[in-house]
Amino acid sequence: MSLLKSYVSRISLIQLISVHLLSATMIVLQAFLIVYIINSIFLNNASFLDVVFYLIGLIMVMSLRALLTYTSGHIGISLAKNAKAKLRMQLIHHYTKQPIELASQGRSGSKVSTLLNVVDQTDAYYREYLPQMVRASIVPLTILIIMFTQNWVSGVIVLVTAPFIPIFMAIIGLKTRDKSEEQLNALSNFSGQFLDSVQGLTTLSLFGRAHNEQDLIEKRSDQFRDATLGVLKVAFTSAFMMELISMLSIGLIALELAVGLIIFDSILFTTAFFVLLLAPEFYIALKDLSSAFHSGRESITAGKKLEDALNEQAESINWGDQTIVSVPPRITFSHVTFAYHSEPTLNNISTTIEPGDNVAIVGPSGAGKTTFLHVLAGLLPVHNGTIFINNLKQYDLREDVWFQQLSYITQSPHVFAGSIYDNIAISKPNANFDDVQQAADLAKLTPLINSLENGLETVVGEGGRGLSGGEKQRLALARAFLKQPSLILFDEPTTGLDLETERTLNHAISTLSENATVITVAHRIHTIQSADKILVMENGELTAEGTDEMLKQSSETYRALLDRRGGVNA
Numbered sequence: 001m002s003l004l005k006s007y008v009s010r011i012s013l014i015q016l017i018s019v020h021l022l023s024a025t026m027i028v029l030q031a032f033l034i035v036y037i038i039n040s041i042f043l044n045n046a047s048f049l050d051v052v053f054y055l056i057g058l059i060m061v062m063s064l065r066a067l068l069t070y071t072s073g074h075i076g077i078s079l080a081k082n083a084k085a086k087l088r089m090q091l092i093h094h095y096t097k098q099p100i101e102l103a104s105q106g107r108s109g110s111k112v113s114t115l116l117n118v119v120d121q122t123d124a125y126y127r128e129y130l131p132q133m134v135r136a137s138i139v140p141l142t143i144l145i146i147m148f149t150q151n152w153v154s155g156v157i158v159l160v161t162a163p164f165i166p167i168f169m170a171i172i173g174l175k176t177r178d179k180s181e182e183q184l185n186a187l188s189n190f191s192g193q194f195l196d197s198v199q200g201l202t203t204l205s206l207f208g209r210a211h212n213e214q215d216l217i218e219k220r221s222d223q224f225r226d227a228t229l230g231v232l233k234v235a236f237t238s239a240f241m242m243e244l245i246s247m248l249s250i251g252l253i254a255l256e257l258a259v260g261l262i263i264f265d266s267i268l269f270t271t272a273f274f275v276l277l278l279a280p281e282f283y284i285a286l287k288d289l290s291s292a293f294h295s296g297r298e299s300i301t302a303g304k305k306l307e308d309a310l311n312e313q314a315e316s317i318n319w320g321d322q323t324i325v326s327v328p329p330r331i332t333f334s335h336v337t338f339a340y341h342s343e344p345t346l347n348n349i350s351t352t353i354e355p356g357d358n359v360a361i362v363g364p365s366g367a368g369k370t371t372f373l374h375v376l377a378g379l380l381p382v383h384n385g386t387i388f389i390n391n392l393k394q395y396d397l398r399e400d401v402w403f404q405q406l407s408y409i410t411q412s413p414h415v416f417a418g419s420i421y422d423n424i425a426i427s428k429p430n431a432n433f434d435d436v437q438q439a440a441d442l443a444k445l446t447p448l449i450n451s452l453e454n455g456l457e458t459v460v461g462e463g464g465r466g467l468s469g470g471e472k473q474r475l476a477l478a479r480a481f482l483k484q485p486s487l488i489l490f491d492e493p494t495t496g497l498d499l500e501t502e503r504t505l506n507h508a509i510s511t512l513s514e515n516a517t518v519i520t521v522a523h524r525i526h527t528i529q530s531a532d533k534i535l536v537m538e539n540g541e542l543t544a545e546g547t548d549e550m551l552k553q554s555s556e557t558y559r560a561l562l563d564r565r566g567g568v569n570a
C-alpha cells in the first residue's frame, strides 16, 4: 500500500480534492435547479420564459459535472501512467542490480509476469480507487450536511443505513484479499511454467516429456481461470449487496418523506423533492467507492507483491570512485571467502596474479573455479577478505572503470536478439563499422558473415538465426577484440569443439593476451601446460599454485588431474 501511495504526488491529490469539492457543489446545485424549475412550472404555473435562465443554468451545471467527472478520470489515468512507468523502471533497475546469485534463483517467467501483469494490476488503484476514495470522503458528507439542514429525519436514516456499505466493503475486502492473492499467484505460476517450458522445449522433447508439460500448463491455466472466477464471484456478490442496501435506504427515505408530506403535512414539497433527489447521489458515491474498493484491493495486493519483489535483497557491491592507473593490473587475493549458502564456496583464498600473466585454474568439478571468476569479475560480492587491484581495494574502483577493463568469455556466451553487428558492438557502444568488422575478422567470424545474405546485419538470437556453440564463442571473442580489455576471464568450454574452432580460440586468446592478463578455467592440456601460473582448487580452497613443472613435482591433485586428461607425461 505504501509503495503505491508513494507515487501519488501532493499536486495530484490537491487537484482531485478540488475537482470533487466542485463536483459536490454541482450535485447540490443541480438538485436545487431541478426542484426550482419543476416547482415553478407545475405548482406555480410559471411560463417557459420565467425559467429559461434556470434551465440554461441547469444545462451548464450538468455539463460542468460531466467535465469534472472526466477531469477526475484524467487525473487518475495520468497518475496510473506515471506510477506504472516508474514502478517498471524501479523493477528493471532492481533486477539488473541483482548479483548473479540472486538473479539466477528466480524464474524468468515469474519476473516477466511481475514486470508486466502485476504492474498493470496497480492501474485500478490510481484510476479508480484513489479518485473514488477522495470523492467518497467529500460528496456524501456534503450531501449529508445539506440533508440535515433540510430534513433531519432523512439525515438520520442516511446516517443509520450508510455504515452498512463500508461494513460490507470491509468484509468483502477481507475475502477478496485472499482471493486476489490466490489469483496473482496462479498467474505468476502460469507465466513461469509457460516460459520455462518454452525455453526448455528441446530438452523436454528429447526426454519425451513435452506432453506432461502440456498437461501441467493446462492445469496451471485452469487454476488461474478458477482463481479469476473466484474473484469475480465475490465482486458480483458485493455489487448485488450494495445495490440492495442503497435501494432499501432510498425507499425508506421516500416513505418517510411521503408520510411527512401527505399524512402529517410537516414538510414542504420542494424540501421533500430536494432531499429525494440528493439521496441517490449519496448512495451512488458510496456504491462507486465499493466497486472501486474491489479493484483497489487487487491493486493493493499487486502493490504488496511488488514491494516484496523490490525488497528481495542480496548483498550487493558498493563501488567507489577510484580509477585504475596502470594496466594490465596486478591482482591480489587476500584471504578471500565467498559462500552461496552456509558452507564457503571460496575459502580463504590468497594469491597474486602479475600483470600480463596467463593463468590457468584447474580442479575437480564443483571446486569453485567458475565462482572464482565471478567473484573476481565483481559479479558476486566477496564476503571476507579483499581483492586488490594494483594495491587499491577492488570495490574502491568505479564500477564502469572496472568493467571497462574486463572481458568475460563464458562457456555459453549470451546472444541477444539483434544483428550480429549489434551483438559485437555491445562491448563498445561508440565503435564504428570498420572496428566491428575488424573484430569479427580477428575472431574468424568473417567466413560465417560472408555466407549470410545480410552479412553483419543478420538477425540472431531470439526471433532470428541460431548460432552454434563455436560460433557463439567466436562472437564473444569478437566482443573482446573490439573492447581490447586488460583482463580476460575465460571459462573454457568443456564440450568438444571442432578442431578449427579450438585452433581459432587458442590463436585468438594468445593474440588478446599480448596486452592483457588472461585467467582461464582450463580443461585442455595445452591451455594448462602453457600457462605462466596454474591455480589448483579443491573444495573451494586453493591447494597449490605454480608452473606445470613445479606442480608435477609438488601436487598430488595436479598429477591426478593431468593423469585423468592423459597429459601427465606430456
Ligand SMILES: Nc1ncnc2c1ncn2[C@@H]1O[C@H](COP(=O)(O)OP(=O)(O)OP(=O)(O)O)[C@@H](O)[C@H]1O
Residues within 6 Å of the ligand: 100, 101, 104, 340, 341, 345, 363, 364, 365, 366, 367, 368, 369, 370, 371, 372
Ligand atoms: N548460484 C548458485 N547457488 C548456489 N550454489 C551454487 C551456485 N552456483 C554454483 N554453486 C555451487 O558452488 C560450488 C562451486 O561451483 P562452481 O561452478 O564454481 O564450480 P566449478 O569448479 O566451476 O565446477 P565445474 O568445473 O563443474 O564447472 C558447487 O558446489 C555448486 O553447486
